Amino acid sequence: MIFVIEYNRSKGNKVTILDFDDSKRREAEDARLEIELDVTRKKVDHEVVLLEAASKDALHRTHLRYFADLPGILKSARDQKERPGRREEKGSRIDSR
């Protein structure tokens, strides 16, 4: 899937997300350009980016910055599943096996 994201940098949140089928690359590129020209005209500090990923989940995994705030990023790192050992009930610390 192709995603076009407009992201407000100073506020740290996404303004728009559009998704396109893989076959609609040209349309996605045109949409990105249109939004980019618009934010340039308005002189706002928004980042406009086109990304391709297998799914929205995959996109979240590799580009979390566009979707989560600072505590959200910290919490997501904190709750990573790949960590070693087993989790305690509350998940605050882990013990060795």
Next chain:
Amino acid sequence: MLECYRRSFGDAYQEVVRIIRERDQSLTGRPAKSTASIAEKLLRESTRLSQVQDIAGCRIVVTDVMEQERVVASLRADFPSPSVIDRREKPSHGYRAVHIVAEISGKPVEIQVRTSLQHMWANLSEKCSDVLDPTIKYGGGPVEWRNFLGKISKSVEAYEEFEKKHSEAVTAHEVFEKSHSKAVTAHEVFEKSHSKAVTAHEVLENAAAELLEHRLPEHKVQEIVEEMEASRLRIKDLAEKMEASRLRTENLSEKLVAQWNVNAELLDKAITWLDERKGEKQ
């Protein structure tokens, strides 16, 4: 004009993505860098547009450093003479990752390979740059955040060291396990041979009165007994080595977990700190 230049990387980007996906490697592609990012880079690095290596790129996030090594090795083999920038050896203001720049028909395409932890750090740093101070990403900004990001980056580095050692110990242990299993099988074969030899020996002994010349020679039996003893000693030695290897793996595993808990505590502190700031604002 910039748009035309960016789109000229399209074919090279598609080729890189195709090759990586052929290996069933999950990735997120970014066919062209945003205008804002290009402009910032040109200003920051006083460079020319033609020298920017990451106009087109993609990102791969893997579980740990061992997988990162495997993916990097595979990418090195997939593309002719790629440039490899190992930011684990020389972190950029705490940023750790491996960047590979593949060149297709004269167009560079940057492939970022990050572990989950390196990626978490990069997300933190970028987000801090977005909402707190744009210079944080490049080593500037409030000192408490610089220290915080620096501490986490060091902690990630330490964790990676334990990950590597732990993985090596697990591999060594697996080798011992295989050797031990082979030795046990060999011992079982010896045991069967010995048992047959003893039976034959008894049969022949019984028949010795009549056919002394067919008796199984004593030296043959002795030879088998000696082989069995050697086999037993080998198993004992392997068992001892296995136990030592198991203890080493267990010890490294404990260290790995302890290091994870250092990371977790750092993150807990940061979350608490942010919650407090939020409370103060309200």
